[in-house]
Amino acid sequence: MASKKEKVASVKGDQADEIILGYLTSQNRPYGATDISANLKNKVSKAQAAKSLAALHERGEIMGKAYGKTIVYCALQKEEDTMSPEDLQLLESDITSLKEEEFALKEQAKSLIAQKALLMSSPRTQELDEKVKAAVERCAILDSHLTRLRRANSTASSVDGMTVVSSQSTSAPITKDSLAALDLSFKTVLATLDKRRKVAKEVEGILFEMFGKKKGEESECWDTVGADGEVVEMEQRVRHSLQALNAGNS
Numbered sequence: 001m002a003s004k005k006e007k008v009a010s011v012k013g014d015q016a017d018e019i020i021l022g023y024l025t026s027q028n029r030p031y032g033a034t035d036i037s038a039n040l041k042n043k044v045s046k047a048q049a050a051k052s053l054a055a056l057h058e059r060g061e062i063m064g065k066a067y068g069k070t071i072v073y074c075a076l077q078k079e080e081d082t083m084s085p086e087d088l089q090l091l092e093s094d095i096t097s098l099k100e101e102e103f104a105l106k107e108q109a110k111s112l113i114a115q116k117a118l119l120m121s122s123p124r125t126q127e128l129d130e131k132v133k134a135a136v137e138r139c140a141i142l143d144s145h146l147t148r149l150r151r152a153n154s155t156a157s158s159v160d161g162m163t164v165v166s167s168q169s170t171s172a173p174i175t176k177d178s179l180a181a182l183d184l185s186f187k188t189v190l191a192t193l194d195k196r197r198k199v200a201k202e203v204e205g206i207l208f209e210m211f212g213k214k215k216g217e218e219s220e221c222w223d224t225v226g227a228d229g230e231v232v233e234m235e236q237r238v239r240h241s242l243q244a245l246n247a248g249n250s
Contacts, residue, residue, distance in 0.1 A: 010045040017052045019044060021075075024062055030074040 011019060020036060031039070033050035044052065053073045057064040064073045083091070123131065 010048060011043060012048055016044045016048050017056055020049060020052045021056055021061060024073065024075040028075055030065075030072040032070055032072050 010016075019040065023036060023040065024031065033053055034046055036053070037044055037046040037049040040049075053062070053064070053071070056062045057073060062073050062075055063077075064071050066072075
């Protein structure tokens with residue numbers, strides 16, 4: 001069974017006056033009888049606190065001021081505690097310096113918060129390992145492709161009357177002249193592809209009107225005339241392959 005809380009014995013008389021005076025002096029701020037009694041954990045009752053405060057005020061040991069029905073008391077202020085104009089100026093200077101320091105610290109805190117957000121959004125170690133692994137594999141593929149290009153024999157292949165010049169050495173990089181010839185061939189092929197694409201689109205439009213088809217039914221349209229339905233797709237794949245080859249050699 002829990003024991004009952006022991007009742008604190010309240011002091012009276014001069015002992016109460018001494019305790020209250022010491023408390024007001026140590027706190028150096030105004031209090032009423034109720035606040036003092038509560039802060040002292042009822043060591044001095046509210047009634048005794050009011051009586052002691054009135055007695056101390058009457059003897060001139062503390063100051064008191066009435067606010068309506070409430071009287072507030074505080075310890076006497078010593079003249080030596082009053083600050084000189086020079087001290088006040090130094091205090092103002094310290095306050096200004098501290099405010100500037102506070103502002104700088106707030107700005108630093110904002111910067112640190114932004115850095116933290118950036119770090120939190122960055123890939124974790126495991127993700128970085130995966131990205132590095134993928135990059136290494138990609139580099140290996142590109143290196144293999146580059147090696148094949150450098151080892152290619154000097155040949156000239158003809159596509160629709162257009163000549164593509166490859167590297168002339170098994171180890172030397174592709175020369176400027178080779179790149180220029182490749183670029184010319186590339187542009188010629190693209191021009192040819194553009195012409196064929198226009199023709200294919202015109203034919204496709206005619207077939208749409210003939211068979212009552214609409215956009216999205218291209219495969220059905222080409223199947224109707226016995227085509228494989230991949231004429232335009234093949235042209236696009238060729239274009240992409242040539243663009244990739246040109247980008248790899250640039």
